[in-house]
Amino acid sequence: MAKIHIETTINGEPTEFLCEPHESLLTALRNAVGLTGTKEGCTTGDCGACSVILDGRLVPACLVLAPEAQGRTVVTIEGIADGEQLHPLQQKFLEHAALQCGICTPGFIVAAKALLDANPNPTEEETRYWLAGNLCRCTGYDKIIRAVLDTAASRVSTRV
Amino acid sequence: MNIRYEAPQTVDQAVRLIASDPNAKIFAGGTDLLVQFRAGLRQPTALVDVKRIPELTRITIDAEGLRLGAAASAAEIGEHSELKRLWPGLAEAVHLIGSTQIQGRATVGGNLCNASPAADTTCALIVNQAQCVIAGPRGERIVAAEQFCTAPGKTMLERGELLVAIRVPRPAPRTADAYLRLIPRTEMDIAVVGAGVSVTLDASGVCTAARVAVAAVAPTALLVPDAARALIGTRLDEAALGLAAEASSAAARPISDKRGTMAYRRTIAGVLTKRCATIAAQRATER
Numbered sequence: 001m002a003k004i005h006i007e008t009t010i011n012g013e014p015t016e017f018l019c020e021p022h023e024s025l026l027t028a029l030r031n032a033v034g035l036t037g038t039k040e041g042c043t044t045g046d047c048g049a050c051s052v053i054l055d056g057r058l059v060p061a062c063l064v065l066a067p068e069a070q071g072r073t074v075v076t077i078e079g080i081a082d083g084e085q086l087h088p089l090q091q092k093f094l095e096h097a098a099l100q101c102g103i104c105t106p107g108f109i110v111a112a113k114a115l116l117d118a119n120p121n122p123t124e125e126e127t128r129y130w131l132a133g134n135l136c137r138c139t140g141y142d143k144i145i146r147a148v149l150d151t152a153a154s155r156v157s158t159r160v
Numbered sequence: 161m162n163i164r165y166e167a168p169q170t171v172d173q174a175v176r177l178i179a180s181d182p183n184a185k186i187f188a189g190g191t192d193l194l195v196q197f198r199a200g201l202r203q204p205t206a207l208v209d210v211k212r213i214p215e216l217t218r219i220t221i222d223a224e225g226l227r228l229g230a231a232a233s234a235a236e237i238g239e240h241s242e243l244k245r246l247w248p249g250l251a252e253a254v255h256l257i258g259s260t261q262i263q264g265r266a267t268v269g270g271n272l273c274n275a276s277p278a279a280d281t282t283c284a285l286i287v288n289q290a291q292c293v294i295a296g297p298r299g300e301r302i303v304a305a306e307q308f309c310t311a312p313g314k315t316m317l318e319r320g321e322l323l324v325a326i327r328v329p330r331p332a333p334r335t336a337d338a339y340l341r342l343i344p345r346t347e348m349d350i351a352v353v354g355a356g357v358s359v360t361l362d363a364s365g366v367c368t369a370a371r372v373a374v375a376a377v378a379p380t381a382l383l384v385p386d387a388a389r390a391l392i393g394t395r396l397d398e399a400a401l402g403l404a405a406e407a408s409s410a411a412a413r414p415i416s417d418k419r420g421t422m423a424y425r426r427t428i429a430g431v432l433t434k435r436c437a438t439i440a441a442q443r444a445t446e447r
Binding site for chain 1: 165190194260
């Protein structure tokens with residue numbers, strides 16, 4: 001069967017790719033577009049490793065069909081930093097050592113960005129609930145939560 | 161693998177697509193369908209994405225009540241302050257489904273069409289007298305939410321039919337709903353038992369109307385008229401709540417599985433009925 005030609009916007013760049021009709025956005029991003037920062041974990045929507053922002057909404061890319069991206073906007077981990085300048089979340093993840101093996105980290109950063117976009121000053125409880133769909137088998141989560149809360153706190157204090 | 165992706169822009173186009181191909185599957189959030197498809201449990205010939213049909217993703221509230229597009233995401237529902245104010249129990253049931261990421265995809269229409277006995281939204285829809293708006297080759301028909309699912313994984317949808325929207329009448333004065341489920345962790349699990357209650361109180365606090373439904377205790381979510389009867393005409397005192405709980409336990413015909421035994425589920429169906437009725441009554445009092 002012929003592949004489908006998709007025109008979309010990824011990390012602000014107009015992008016075209018070819019995909020199978022039943023292919024996930026996750027595999028299209030990784031294989032057709034070459035953006036391998038989005039990780040494959042469970043492929044059943046349970047682990048959060050493939051978190052991307054589709055039209056402003058946090059979603060698991062494994063449960064989005066690649067053809068759905070037609071005419072939409074997608075933000076992946078590659079679109080989070082500003083060129084060489086790390087996003088504050090990325091900087092705080094480094095400072096707090098909020099990662100070990102790193103496979104879950106892109107999903108956590110994207111999910112945490114979606115959280116701070118929606119709620120710039122979340123409580124610890126709100127942060128833990130929001131990120132409950134992102135699994136990490138290394139850190140025990142605490143450093144991740146601290147990194148996100150520290151990001152929020154320093155951005156709020158910077159604005160004041 | 162020979163499979164098509166279709167993205168119709170109207171209900172008529174979607175109906176034509178599924179009427180002409182019995183193995184085409186309606187695709188909304190994909191949180192159940194894609195998992196089943198990749199596990200080899202379903203082999204559709206086409207995935208018909210209905211999210212480009214405006215009326216399937218729209219949420220509107222007017223004098224009549226709510227019209228919830230079948231493919232509106234849980235996240236959009238959670239951001240709808242008027243919906244949450246009028247139907248807090250329904251909003252809670254929707255919010256309980258999955259993680260933040262899953263909320264961005266999952267839909268109430270999909271939750272109904274997947275027809276899991278443990279589906280969280282079904283009880284909340286049933287107690288709110290929700291009506292399913294179905295489009296098909298012979299036009300539109302309306303079916304009560306409690307009649308939509310017929311067995312685990314089965315609905316009353318016929319070939320070529322599509323769930324378009326769910327209509328929920330505006331609550332009467334001093335009417336409110338609640339939904340609770342039991343899971344052995346704080347979130348992201350499948351209900352061991354679920355229960356929904358809607359009550360209407362008069363100015364003196366007497367219950368004049370009620371609906372009770374329980375989930376995960378039978379092949380489909382159950383409307384429990386005996387539990388409602390136990391509440392109506394009372395002030396929802398301990399005795400009335402106890403009778404309603406007994407009625408829900410008696411209506412339950414659960415199985416034993418890894419999530420709970422028959423006896424446990426029966427008991428919990430009663431406990432949740434009682435707690436839900438108390439929450440719904442408190443909310444109704446505040447209206």
